[in-house]
Amino acid sequence: MIIEAEHLKVEYGHSVVLSDINFYVNKGDYLNIIGPNGSGKTTLIKLLTNLQKPSQGxxxxxPVVFGYLPQHLSQSAQLPANVYEVLKFSNAKKPADEAIKKLLSDMGMLELMYHPMRKLSGGEQQRVYIIRALLSNPDVLILDEPTSALDPEFRKFFYAYIEKLNDNGMTIIHVTHDLSDGLRHGSRILELDQVVKFFGTFEQYQLLGHKKGGHHHHV
Structure with missing residues (x-):
């Protein structure tokens, strides 16, 4: 078991953001965390990435390596740095150029290697951050609504790519509010709304009458 949450509670002042949260993640799992805006998804990710401590639980x-793709692209998109510099120097390990080129090529970005970040489209910047998350060779990849800036065609490619990583043993934690995205059979679902509404397999979730992508629409 890589992650085990027992009776987690988070409160800010008098407002309870998460209450009595129990779930687990095994090595190689693909976990979708879903729920409406304000349901506590982002807070849960902060707990997992150690940016926050629980109030209780x-x-x-x-001890695993986390790769994290945040929901909002960071300010480095405004820096004068080019793609290569962002990938090479924002990583403590200074990844090898071969690894950088291979991932750029996988993502159809090789010809943009020396382009300034600020000249790229939102979707292209997002791809650079995906590559950056993968360069740390993570055991667990956390994706926080990763496709918000991606066009539909690249989204399809992206999810196929993530599934391949999952097939090769990488654990995926995928935060989304649109269930039609990236749902794979055999994956698990953690539905939050301050409390755990559902935790189980995608198949069990469907049996309960939740239609794929049915009631979680883009806001």
């Missing part, structure tokens, strides 16, 4: 996390 326990979160056990095995």
């Amino acid at each position: 326990k979160l056990n996390i095995a």
Whole structure:
């Protein structure tokens, strides 16, 4: 087990953001975290990435390497740095050029390697951040609504790519409010709305009458 949450609670002042949250993630799992805006998804990711401590409860996390793709692109998109510099130097390990080129090529970005970040479209910048998250060779990849800036065609490619990583043993934690995105059979679903509404397999979720992408629409 990579992650185990027991009775997690988070409160800010008097408002309870998450209450009595229990779930687990095994190595190789593909977990979709869903729920409406304000349901506590972002707070849960902060707990997982150690940016926040729970008010109550326990979160056990095995010593694994996390790759994290945040929802909002950081300010480095405004820096004068080019794509290569962002990938090479924003990583403590200074990844090898071969690894950088291979991922750029996988993502159809090789010819943009020396382009300034600020000249790229939102979707292209997003791809650079995806590559950056993968360059740390993570055991667990956390994707926080990763396709918000991507065009439909690249989205399809992106999810196929993520599934391949998952097939090769990478654990995926995918935060989304649109269930039609990136749902794979055999994946698990954690539905939040301050509390755990549902935790189980995608198939069980469908049996309960939740239609794929049915009631979670883009806001």
